[in-house]
Structure formats: structure tokens, C-alpha cells
Amino acid sequence: MMNLADLTTPYLLLDPDKMRANIARLQSHMADLNVPLRPHVKTAKSVDIVRRLFPTGSGPITVSTLKEAEYFGAHGFDDMTYAVGISPDKLPRVARLIRSGVRLSVLLDSKAQAEAVVAFAKRDNLALPVLIEIDCDGERAGLRQGDGKIVEIARILHENKQFMGILMHAGGSYHCPDKAAKEAAAEHERETAVAVRDELLAAGLPCDVVSVGSTPTAHFAKDLTGVTEVRAGVYVFHDLVMAGIHVCKLEDIAISVVATVIGHRPDKGWIMTDAGWMALSRDRGTAKQEVDQGYGLVCAMDGTPYTDLIVTNTSQEHGVLSIRKGSKAKLPKLEVGSKVRILPNHACATASQFDGYVVPDGDDLVYWPRINGW
Known part of the structure; x- marks a missing residue:
């Protein structure tokens, strides 16, 4: 047996009871809204923690690096979204993961990326599902609602049986200290996602995945009609930033x-x-x-x-x-x-x-x- 006084500092201490309570809180909220959660494992990056998110299964999860994807794939997780814009040099690693049995979706927001992914998939005879990144609040990458390139890119992917849907992250919610602002950010995220989905459907393009998420909007969403999944990661631990915006x-x-x-x-x-x-x-x-x-x-x-x-x-x-x-x-x-x-x-x-x-x-x-x- 060891005790904390025996350990060399600094070290990272995890309170498992607080972690379990944090996990249960968001899972309960998503269950109330009847939307599945695709946790972002970039915060934990530990199979011992992520297994506790799925007491009866192994996913789905969101990853931020291919090393995460490879690590969790080796531990039996086989449904992942790689939620960082894809670069062509990473496609061979993506292919190896898919051939190992992992269903891995990639993300992009440009015609150049789409054409590179399509060419690679054709050359390697690979089923490679793709999501288009949408920018709902000007905080990060992605195409804005109404941009004609969304339909253009989706059509390129759809014609090659690779288009899965859309993904967005409401990063602006991290600047919303009061409850009403966080609720508004969550609703704006949802409304934007549904509007983009409707634009795609009107163009004759299916949009099976409507993925949204951030820890603040996930906790303060009141309605997720039209959303197919929610992503969040830091909620497992929380931190001073999350405490600072309540x-x-x-x-x-x-x-x-x-x-x-x-x-x-x-x-x-x-x-x-x-x-x-x-x-x-x-x-x-x-x-x-x-x-x-x-x-x-x-x-x-x-x-x-x-x-x-x-x-x-x-x-x-x-x-x-x-x-x-x-x-x-x-x-x-x-x-x-x-x-x-x-x-x-x-x-x-x-x-x-x-x-x-x-x-x-x-x-x-x-x-x-x-x-x-x-």
C-alpha cells in the first residue's frame, strides 16, 4: 500500500467520486433530451477513464489526434470521429485504422481537402466517411451557414458515397458567464446545425449526422431537436474555466x-x-x-x-x-x-x-x- 505522502511531486491527482458525478450529470441531461453523447476523449486520454463512460459498451467517441484513435482502437473502441480538419499526409494512418475495423469519420471544410480524400479513397478502395465542419460563432475553423461551398463539397463527397453529415463546435460558449447566455449559445448552435442540414436536404443531399457540442452548450441545451449527437470532453473533470462561467x-x-x-x-x-x-x-x-x-x-x-x-x-x-x-x-x-x-x-x-x-x-x-x- 502507498499513500499520497510517499509520492514524488508534482503529480496529477484524480478524485474518482467527483469524476463519476460529473459523468452521470451530463449523461442524465442527454438522456432527458433523448440525444446520444459522443464523448471527446482528448481530455482524459486514458482507457481506464473512458471505459467508465461506457459501462456496457465501447463508444462512440471523439478524438483529437490519430494517436488517440490508434490507442483507443487497440483497446476495442471502434466508432470514432476525428474532429480536427484532415490533412492529406494523415490519410494513410486513417486507412490503417479503418482496415483494422475502426469506423473512423474525418472532418474537413474545403474543396481541396474533399478532393484529396476522394482521390485517396478511390486509389485505396477505401470506405472513408466524412463530415463537413461548420462554424457557428466565428471561433474556429469551418464554413458559415449559407456558404455555397457547403453544398458543393457535400456533393463531391456524396457522389463518392463518403458524405455523412456536419459537425460544429460552439467555442463562443466559453465566454458566456450567465445562464441565459449559455442557453442562447446552445440554441444558436442547434439552430445553425439544423439550418445547414435543411440547406443540404433541399439540394438533394442526405445529411445523416448532425453533430454539435461543447461542454457549456451540452449542459445548458434545452432543446436538441434535429441534432443526432452531442460531443463534450472537459466535463469529465471540469476546471477553473468551467467554474468561472458557472x-x-x-x-x-x-x-x-x-x-x-x-x-x-x-x-x-x-x-x-x-x-x-x-x-x-x-x-x-x-x-x-x-x-x-x-x-x-x-x-x-x-x-x-x-x-x-x-x-x-x-x-x-x-x-x-x-x-x-x-x-x-x-x-x-x-x-x-x-x-x-x-x-x-x-x-x-x-x-x-x-x-x-x-x-x-x-x-x-x-x-x-x-x-x-x-
């Missing part, structure tokens, strides 16, 4: 970085730890929110946040803890060797700094590996 509470955040106090700078009001940006990442996703959490919110080992104590600066292996600017709180007494937990701004970015999760399991600890890279 998708979750601080106590819902399931992962934290455990760090050790290694020194003090009383002249500057600093406590130094061994968790710098190599552990926490450089993500500053809360910087423009109502409450700026620096590089992470500092908690005691029982998960209780210290009043206004945040990671205000980082270098590669050093983290600087200090009191939030403007606060009248006092630095806690944390001696050298003390352990703290740091809640992450962006769960995906912070988790990617580690090779796996330390998970309390009753009186023992287990280690769940994860993959990184492309």
Missing part, C-alpha cells in the same frame, strides 16, 4: 496537481513550490473572467481552497503562490515540505503535462496511464 462548482473539479512547498520569499509575499508551468501548463484561461485564478487555485490536501491563494507566476519547475491582488487575506503557514493541491485552469492542458493519474482507490492508490502526442 458550468460547474469549484468542488466539482476532479483533478488537481499536487505540489510541495520548497521555499519562501517573505520580502515578496511568496511561497515557492515545485510545480511550475511544466506541471500546470501555461494556460491562463481565467485571465479574462470575472475572477482571475492565475495559473491555478491553491487548496489544502483535503481539497479546501485557501482564501485567495493562487499561483501567480511560474517558471519551468517553480510555482509562485501568493495572495490574489486586492485581497486582504493572509498567506497561510505552509512550511517547507508541506503539500498543496492546485486546481487547473484548463484540465486538458494540465493533464497533458503528465503520463497518468494517481487515483485513490479505497485505502490504496492506483495509477491510470494516459497517452500524449500525435
Whole structure:
């Protein structure tokens, strides 16, 4: 048996009870709306976690890298959407996955990509399903509703029996702090998707897949009529960005970085730890929110946040803890060797700094590996 005090810091701690509650919350909401969930595994990147999303099955899932697709394919997941625009050089890896038995859909938003995919599929005699990416809010890649290229590209793909449907991500929902704004973002995402589907149907083109999703819109959608699936990923853990826009509470955040106090700078009001940006990442996703959490919110080992104590600066292996600017709180007494937990701004970015999760399991600890890279 090991205990947390035996482990070398920094390490990534996962609270399985909080994770299970987060999973159950969104699954229940999707069940109420009668729409299947295609979880985005880019946050967890661990089969030990993703299996807990499917207690009686193995998918469907969304991936962000082909390495994820290969990893999850090797563990029996055989229905995937690769939700990053396809580049022609990756098509041979896609082909190998499909030939191994994985149903892998790819994503694109240009005629050049469509023609490259069609040519490759013909040359390799390959059934390669394709989704067209739609931009619903100006936040990322994709074609806007009403753009004639949507029908043109869909027709190229349909004539070669490759067109499956459309996919979009409401990235703008990450800037919606109040409930009404998140609900409006979810409805706008749905309305855009349905309008594009109707344009395709009017042009005589089938559109079997209407895929939408982001963690905020998934949680705040009130109506998903016309949508065939929802994608979300960070909901499994949540993070300070999600807490900052009131998708979750601080106590819902399931992962934290455990760090050790290694020194003090009383002249500057600093406590130094061994968790710098190599552990926490450089993500500053809360910087423009109502409450700026620096590089992470500092908690005691029982998960209780210290009043206004945040990671205000980082270098590669050093983290600087200090009191939030403007606060009248006092630095806690944390001696050298003390352990703290740091809640992450962006769960995906912070988790990617580690090779796996330390998970309390009753009186023992287990280690769940994860993959990184492309």
C-alpha cells in the first residue's frame, strides 16, 4: 500500500467520486433530451477513464489526434470521429485504422481537402466517411451557414458515397458567464446545425449526422431537436474555466496537481513550490473572467481552497503562490515540505503535462496511464 505522502511531486491527482458525478450529470441531461453523447476523449486520454463512460459498451467517441484513435482502437473502441480538419499526409494512418475495423469519420471544410480524400479513397478502395465542419460563432475553423461551398463539397463527397453529415463546435460558449447566455449559445448552435442540414436536404443531399457540442452548450441545451449527437470532453473533470462561467462548482473539479512547498520569499509575499508551468501548463484561461485564478487555485490536501491563494507566476519547475491582488487575506503557514493541491485552469492542458493519474482507490492508490502526442 502507498499513500499520497510517499509520492514524488508534482503529480496529477484524480478524485474518482467527483469524476463519476460529473459523468452521470451530463449523461442524465442527454438522456432527458433523448440525444446520444459522443464523448471527446482528448481530455482524459486514458482507457481506464473512458471505459467508465461506457459501462456496457465501447463508444462512440471523439478524438483529437490519430494517436488517440490508434490507442483507443487497440483497446476495442471502434466508432470514432476525428474532429480536427484532415490533412492529406494523415490519410494513410486513417486507412490503417479503418482496415483494422475502426469506423473512423474525418472532418474537413474545403474543396481541396474533399478532393484529396476522394482521390485517396478511390486509389485505396477505401470506405472513408466524412463530415463537413461548420462554424457557428466565428471561433474556429469551418464554413458559415449559407456558404455555397457547403453544398458543393457535400456533393463531391456524396457522389463518392463518403458524405455523412456536419459537425460544429460552439467555442463562443466559453465566454458566456450567465445562464441565459449559455442557453442562447446552445440554441444558436442547434439552430445553425439544423439550418445547414435543411440547406443540404433541399439540394438533394442526405445529411445523416448532425453533430454539435461543447461542454457549456451540452449542459445548458434545452432543446436538441434535429441534432443526432452531442460531443463534450472537459466535463469529465471540469476546471477553473468551467467554474468561472458557472458550468460547474469549484468542488466539482476532479483533478488537481499536487505540489510541495520548497521555499519562501517573505520580502515578496511568496511561497515557492515545485510545480511550475511544466506541471500546470501555461494556460491562463481565467485571465479574462470575472475572477482571475492565475495559473491555478491553491487548496489544502483535503481539497479546501485557501482564501485567495493562487499561483501567480511560474517558471519551468517553480510555482509562485501568493495572495490574489486586492485581497486582504493572509498567506497561510505552509512550511517547507508541506503539500498543496492546485486546481487547473484548463484540465486538458494540465493533464497533458503528465503520463497518468494517481487515483485513490479505497485505502490504496492506483495509477491510470494516459497517452500524449500525435
